[in-house]
Amino acid sequence: MGHDDKSEFRGKGRYHHGELRESLIRATRQLVVEKGAENFSLADACRLAGVSTAAPYRHFRDKDEILEEIVARGFDDMAERSGRALLAHGAGTLAGIIAMGQAYVAFAKEETPIFRLMFGQDPVLKKAVEVRAQGQACLAKVIMAVEAYCAANGVKGDASFIAVKLWTFVHGAASLLIDGDYVVVAPEIDVNTMIAAAAPGLLKG
Amino acid sequence: MGHDDKSEFRGKGRYHHGELRESLIRATRQLVVEKGAENFSLADACRLAGVSTAAPYRHFRDKDEILEEIVARGFDDMAERSGRALLAHGAGTLAGIIAMGQAYVAFAKEETPIFRLMFGQDPVLKKAVEVRAQGQACLAKVIMAVEAYCAANGVKGDASFIAVKLWTFVHGAASLLIDGDYVVVAPEIDVNTMIAAAAPGLLKG
DNA sequence: CAACATATGTTAGCAGTACTAACTTAGCAA
């Protein structure tokens, strides 16, 4: 340590950076995680990559197109985590479904700025086809888990409706938690406990 | 119509506007509603009020302090709406509680940018004492409604825990709806139906 | 009523942003 040359992002000292696109994506991810997407500036990412503020426009349409890349990788990450949580408890079990929900909240807590980008309101990101597809794939996993649960426990009812109810609850928990709203009005709440308590009721037809 | 003089916000043609503070708040509210808090600029509000961009700083610490005012009035509005929804069906009834939840979502849908300001992540707004107090008052209403329901229906369980579960679900529904996430993943969902379907399960101890 | 004090406006300017246009350099291909 001690050499503050940002070698992780900089090129090889040449006029042409060489892998600027990937460097900018990594720099952006780091800055978004550190300071939030609201306070992220493309200019900062440029400084981190050791490049002029006009350089990104050779690789990206605009600021949003870089963020799309971050969101896409976020969905990958989340899908993998929730998949692991489910499998750790068995596919058709209540415990597995609860673990999935808790993994969702854990992701929101650990990767808050990424989570906000993934589910936030930016209409540009919402329209990106890659992003849409990955969001759908994420819920499809939940639906399959609920279907397995219903089949194993003799619950009759629309699995996708139940899945959306679960998602809604868990998403609400994640949002209120990371936005600091529980702290304001119900500071003593334990989100994981609450999810475990609510899941059985939500899983009934 | 036809006279585009913004008379609603402008002063009386004098050097001193007269009621600039209130004019700026109303202009800000209008602009936030129209274009979202993300795209709101204080400079726009100044133009709408017919005043220089430095003028607001005689009345507000900074941009955030104007927004706090918007949030405070938003909580007033929401509290009144949900109170009416509850009373329309009777204080201790399931229908009343469902109606409260639906009113929450309706508020989020109709006043989306205000709702986002109220429950969003801005740490400055979270710290404002007035805002905190009004948030607490809002949930206190829900807790009282749940207590009345529990008393009337012989449910034993912590009413505030149940209230937080309800809030969590309804907030998740509002968030996913206004952020356009249902559209991406489950476009056919009817949020009001879903709330009515989920409420009984969430109200059990 | 005049003079001053203060509240509330103004203009000018700073530092920062996203993004564009025109120019330059490097790397590759004929």
Place this chain on the structure above:
DNA sequence: TTGCTAAGTTAGTACTGCTAACATATGTTG
């Protein structure tokens, strides 16, 4: 080697929030 093109650069536009210094109205007080 020549020259084309991809990928950098600098310089500049138009915007932002906010501050400092200056100007003007308003109201209080001798």
